[in-house]
Amino acid sequence: MNLIKKIVLLLTFTVCSCSTVLTNDILFLNKPLLVDTSGMMVDYGGQLVNKRQSLFCTHWDILGEEVTFIARNGEKVKRKVVKVDRLGFDLCIITFDKDLDPKQHWFAPVADIDEETTATVFRYRERHSIVVEVQNDYYYEGMFNAEHNSFPCKPGKSIRPGDSGKGWYAMVDGKIHLIGINSYISMSLFIQEPIRAFSPEVGEIYESYLKKLKDR
16 A cells, blocks of 8 residues: 555656646747847847848848947947948848947857747837747748748737847857848738748858858
């Protein structure tokens, strides 16, 4: 009898422990990553990748604009956009007139995802960042026939006009990486709501850009 009680208690403890682990994992996956925003332009978004350049989207006309970064110490840092290099698929790299201090601003590593990945997606101003499951190599036949990173929009987890240019971030090899930039949305014809969000394959495109620079 005592043996049976011990077995029952052991099984109960094992099941409860597993449930706790699973619950914590689920909560973790649905919690936005703590991304350092010192590398993002105020309102525009984008993401610094080195002292003088950010990855961004091409359909914002930003050339010649003065933009603002909020440094880690809280200081507002102004820079002017002096060059825009189009990399393709609505992705560009923008160059500023002066370097930014690496002690005060985060320069993100960039990754090309090769499987479905949990990502934190930033949005405009008071719109909170969202956690979504991003599909890689998603082929969309519409106004742009190409492979993109993409996720389905749902109530509360959607990209809307004004969100363009904000980054998508994921944990890759234990570090936060930039994996996308808000680009386009497809809309439902019936309810006029976003149904899918798209980003260029940032990692693949940026890697190709760096290779071309190295080969020059």
